[in-house]
Amino acid sequence: MIIKDWKKDVFTIPNVLSLVRLLMIPVYVVIYLNAEKAADYYLAAGILAVSCLTDLIDGKIARHFNMQSYIGMLLDPVADKATQFALIVCLAVSYPIVWNLVALFVIKEGFQLIVGMITYFKDGKILNGALLPGKICTTILFVSLIILVMIPSPSKTLVTVFTIVDAVFLTIAFVTYILAYFGKNKKIHDIEQ
Numbered sequence: 001m002i003i004k005d006w007k008k009d010v011f012t013i014p015n016v017l018s019l020v021r022l023l024m025i026p027v028y029v030v031i032y033l034n035a036e037k038a039a040d041y042y043l044a045a046g047i048l049a050v051s052c053l054t055d056l057i058d059g060k061i062a063r064h065f066n067m068q069s070y071i072g073m074l075l076d077p078v079a080d081k082a083t084q085f086a087l088i089v090c091l092a093v094s095y096p097i098v099w100n101l102v103a104l105f106v107i108k109e110g111f112q113l114i115v116g117m118i119t120y121f122k123d124g125k126i127l128n129g130a131l132l133p134g135k136i137c138t139t140i141l142f143v144s145l146i147i148l149v150m151i152p153s154p155s156k157t158l159v160t161v162f163t164i165v166d167a168v169f170l171t172i173a174f175v176t177y178i179l180a181y182f183g184k185n186k187k188i189h190d191i192e193q
Contacts, residue, residue: 011183012067014058014076021051025086038152045150051083052142077130081109081137087145092157095148095159101166108174115181126187127180137173141166 024047058076081161088105092098101118102178119125130138144162148154 001187012062012069012072013065014062014072015069017054017058017061017097018072018075018079021054021083024051024116025083028083029086029090031148033093035152041150041152045146046147048087048142048149052146055080065135084138084141084145085109087149088141091148095154095163096158097156097160097163104167104170104174107174108170108177111174112177119181119188123188127177127187128189131173131176131180131187133169133173140169156190189192 026042028051031047035041035044049135055076058072062072066077085105088098089104092102101179116127119127144166148159148162153159
């Protein structure tokens with residue numbers, strides 16, 4: 001990957017929005033872990049909601065105004081995964097059952113990172129964007145986990161149900177990505193496609 005035009009490839013609105021999402025992570029973590037009253041939890045959930053909205057907006061802007069770049073293709077998923085990871089770990093600190101979700105998340109994302117890098121460096125191919133089950137999983141994760149953040153003291157049953165639902169969607173997405181890389185109908189493409 002060669003950056004030909006820094007302004008066009010790096011300093012774009014979508015990339016700035018992705019950077020803002022990354023900068024929101026420590027703010028969210030500090031607010032959530034130090035929350036003492038309902039307003040603190042609502043503020044943490046609001047920060048996450050803004051992060052989700054900027055994720056939706058940056059992709060639409062990139063496509064509509066032809067601001068897609070290799071930097072954006074890397075930065076956007078990094079911002080997504082870092083936000084999800086911080087959110088899940090914060091909830092796991094409060095609700096130990098969520099550590100199971102942390103483990104599954106790390107395995108899935110680790111697999112995608114390692115296999116993606118091997119595929120890129122060995123064959124010059126990439127997975128061209130997120131697959132539908134991955135997008136659905138991301139949506140389910142954010143919605144369910146933001147709900148848990150908004151409720152200062154959710155019941156153990158609610159936390160368990162959300163953890164199981166999220167684990168099911170993470171597993172479906174994980175299997176889909178395994179098939180995308182190794183299945184009969186691989187979904188990897190040459191970089192220029």
